């Protein structure tokens with residue numbers, strides 16, 4: 275994997291360290307360096323995207339047992355020149371904008387140009403606090419005004435923030451850490467809702483999707499494989515295929531009667547038994563009443579085994595059908611001659 279060479283130019287993947295706007299950037303990167311992983315998490319902590327850990331700041335634990343290893347932040351800006359010109363005109367008439375320019379300009383006069391209180395992140399925070407757009411274009415526009423130059427026009431925009439989770443472990447012998455992406459990753463789209471357009475949302479959506487594709491296709495820097503890492507069971511294409519609607523694996527579709535003890539029992543009543551042409555009902559109609567309860571429990575046993583086997587093959591839970599045997603007995607009793615029916619229910623059934 276590339277590393278940032280000592281004293282040399284930064285690796286192209288370093289663009290992920292800070293929020294960026296060009297959507298082609300991601301596709302041109304085939305890797306991500308350690309420095310970029312650290313840098314992106316560091317800038318996300320600085321901008322309060324993720325909580326500041328007290329120690330051991332990479333990866334950063336958020337919530338329960340999830341570790342953020344890379345933060346991808348991409349701005350989608352309104353790039354229509356007339357809209358940007360209109361925003362510039364509106365800002366020119368805004369007291370909040372003029373106050374922000376004065377404040378940042380004052381800091382610049384005192385020598386702070388890019389560092390600390392005059393950094394892009396600081397300016398963006400100041401803009402947000404004044405209810406103004408804080409997109410990179412707007413920050414650059416503000417800087418240009420302070421410097422008395424012509425610069426980019428300001429723009430409204432949306433920020434797509436993807437938290438890429440990792441799982442990294444150092445083996446007990448202290449050798450090279452092992453691990454990788456630990457999906458599912460997280461995504462959030464933030465911005466000033468009142469300034470958004472349908473087109474902007476569409477582009478923010480495709481940006482989020484390109485983050486997803488990028489993470490799925492690339493691996494973090496050289497790490498040995500750790501079992502189960504990089505895999506997310508709900509996103510597994512084969513498992514999704516097996517569970518698609520209309521298949522036995524789907525608990526909502528398919529033929530539910532195949533997976534019900536009661537329905538299977540009732541269906542089997544009129545099905546000829548193996549090695550004979552008689553159906554269970556026909557057989558029991560001729561059975562001595564004293565033997566009937568034993569025959570029925572054998573029948574129920576077979577039905578249960580058959581349905582359980584189907585569930586196992588279809589990788590689904592066994593049905594929860596309390597009282598299905600009693601319900602089946604009622605059905606059976608309706609179909610048998612009175613003498614046999616009475617033997618199934620020796621005591622009168624309430625409601626019949």
Ligand SMILES: [Zn+2]
Nearest residue numbers: 276285287307
């Ligand atoms: Zn790199």
